[in-house]
Amino acid sequence: EVQLVESGGGLVQPGGSLRLSCAASGFIFSSYGMNWVRQAPGKGLEWVSYIRSSSNTIYYADSVKGRFTISRDNANNLLYLQMNSLRDEDTAVYYCARDGIDRVPFDHWGQGTLVTISS
Amino acid sequence: DIQMTQSPSSVSASVGDRVTITCRASQGISSWLAWYQQKAGKAPKLLIHTASTLQSGVPSRISGSGSGTDFTLTISSLQPEDAATYYCQQADSFPYTFGQGTKLEIK
Numbered sequence: 001e002v003q004l005v006e007s008g009g010g011l012v013q014p015g016g017s018l019r020l021s022c023a024a025s026g027f028i029f030s031s032y033g034m035n036w037v038r039q040a041p042g043k044g045l046e047w048v049s050y051i052r053s054s055s056n057t058i059y060y061a062d063s064v065k066g067r068f069t070i071s072r073d074n075a076n077n078l079l080y081l082q083m084n085s086l087r088d089e090d091t092a093v094y095y096c097a098r099d100g101i102d103r104v105p106f107d108h109w110g111q112g113t114l115v116t117i118s119s
Numbered sequence: 120d121i122q123m124t125q126s127p128s129s130v131s132a133s134v135g136d137r138v139t140i141t142c143r144a145s146q147g148i149s150s151w152l153a154w155y156q157q158k159a160g161k162a163p164k165l166l167i168h169t170a171s172t173l174q175s176g177v178p179s180r181i182s183g184s185g186s187g188t189d190f191t192l193t194i195s196s197l198q199p200e201d202a203a204t205y206y207c208q209q210a211d212s213f214p215y216t217f218g219q220g221t222k223l224e225i226k
Contacts, residue, residue, distance in 0.1 A: 047215040109162040
């Protein structure tokens with residue numbers, strides 16, 4: 001069974017940093033692209049970042065470019081999101097989501113981890 | 120960036136009704152469109168990809184159609200467990216973008 005479990009969320013002051021993790025199991029992690037998607041309280045879904053299976057291709061939403069860094073550890077089945085210079089508008093539940101085979105997007109999601117930016 | 124526009128933003132229907140949600144892309148995306156269902160407090164769930172392919176385990180009363188810029192999600196016979204918010208998403212090019220969501224309420 002595919003499982004994605006996020007961790008690392010919490011309360012951070014504006015301008016602070018946080019690193020989210022996503023532990024993957026139940027599939028060959030090194031074969032799949034991975035994403036971070038977020039959802040502000042009461043709002044819709046916003047794609048944040050993508051990393052290819054081999055880490056050789058990475059994309060970011062304009063809203064986080066230059067502040068967030070996606071990475072992965074295929075040996076330990078882990079996905080990361082390093083978030084720096086955090087702003088109030090980064091407050092959201094952050095989900096990791098797997099890209100399926102043949103360009104099937106977001107076929108499995110984690111349960112999410114809440115990031116709250118507040119002074 | 121490709122903008123995705125869903126309508127309606129909310130809909131209320133009775134058990135057994137047929138419900139249709141539409142999604143329009145600001146430019147052609149071929150069939151690179153997915154639909155998700157999100158229930159309150161839960162992660163989204165993939166329902167349909169490549170516009171009309173039902174994800175494994177999704178009931179056959181749910182279907183998708185369209186190509187280019189106009190797409191629809193149809194629930195042929197509404198069930199109580201279909202109460203949720205539905206999102207379309209284009210997978211044609213990065214940045215991936217979602218519609219604003221359609222909240223489906225059961226009367």
